[in-house]
Amino acid sequence: MTGTATGPAVESASDPLDQATRRRHTARWAAGGALVVGAALVALLATRPPETATEVATPLVGQVAPRLVGPTVTGATFDLATLRGRWVVVNFFASWCAPCQQEQPELVAFAYAHRRPGQAVLVGVVFDDAASTARAFMRSTGATWPAVVDRGGQIGLDYGVRGPPETFLVSPGGTVVAHFDGPMTSASLDYWLGRAIGGGR
């Protein structure tokens, strides 16, 4: 050992102090790296936009939209079949659902942007909520589109709705073109509408 060092094996084992320093350095680098990754994750999650809708592939997409007939919260009668020839956005909502509250101003903006006759129309379906509270929710947010009361939840079942908000895009021919889970924005609705029109359905 104390003689002339002749190989790499002898050299590396010769200085345990140096080895310990190197190990400490490695630990410091690892800790620093973990800190940076953690900080980046926090920054990413903090600056991310709030929860948005995702398109979901359900059996109804591409099929004829199920019957949607019933009284609205204001006492009128509604039938989806009367809207043939127009793009329809069917939105299942409830006043107790926080993402629906987040989504509502966006829907109001969308309805206003598409207020001209012949343009896309919005239809709400009350999901597991009283007609009176749903009506108050619509009025307080300035929503003027029809909101159908789904007594017994049979419309929600026909559309395969699991929990609000869920939104369907129905073509002028009465076909379900897309199904979304989560709160929509006016911009995302425009995007999907443009895509659907471009798709020629």
Add this chain to the structure above:
Amino acid sequence: MSGVPARGARRWTWVALVVVVGVALGVGASPGSPAPTTAQRVAAIDALVRCPSCEGISVADSSASTAVAIRQAVTARVHAGQSDAQIDAFLVSRYGPSILLRPPVGGATAWVWVLPPVAVAVGLACLAVVFWRRRRPPPVTVTDEDRALVARALAARLVDADDGANVGRGA
């Protein structure tokens, strides 16, 4: 008249006992009433439909609004004379195959059934190969070089032993 019954009578008692037990077992083992009532059918279907807005429980066990709606629809369809398969098909056409707690085998779901046994078989085969190799070490071929090496080492040992003996004697 009184006392131990005659030998023939006792034999007939045994025969009657065997007949009674046989008939009872036969009746008991055969399936019950062939046609379940509508309520029984509704309950059976509800127990195998997943509540769409819950986590892993059937609509029979849930009071969620979606579960109530599905129970109503199932009841209405059973009363309308639809078969279990028709009702399952209707629910699948709305929610997808995951609505059934016992999804049908076929397509992508078939892999769920096929893959685990295949994985187990492959794993067992690998283990068998590993153990088989370990038990039978590869045959060693001795070269002339090896022999020379051993001879040299032995010679060196002999010299060392001689030295050691000399030192020991000297001490």
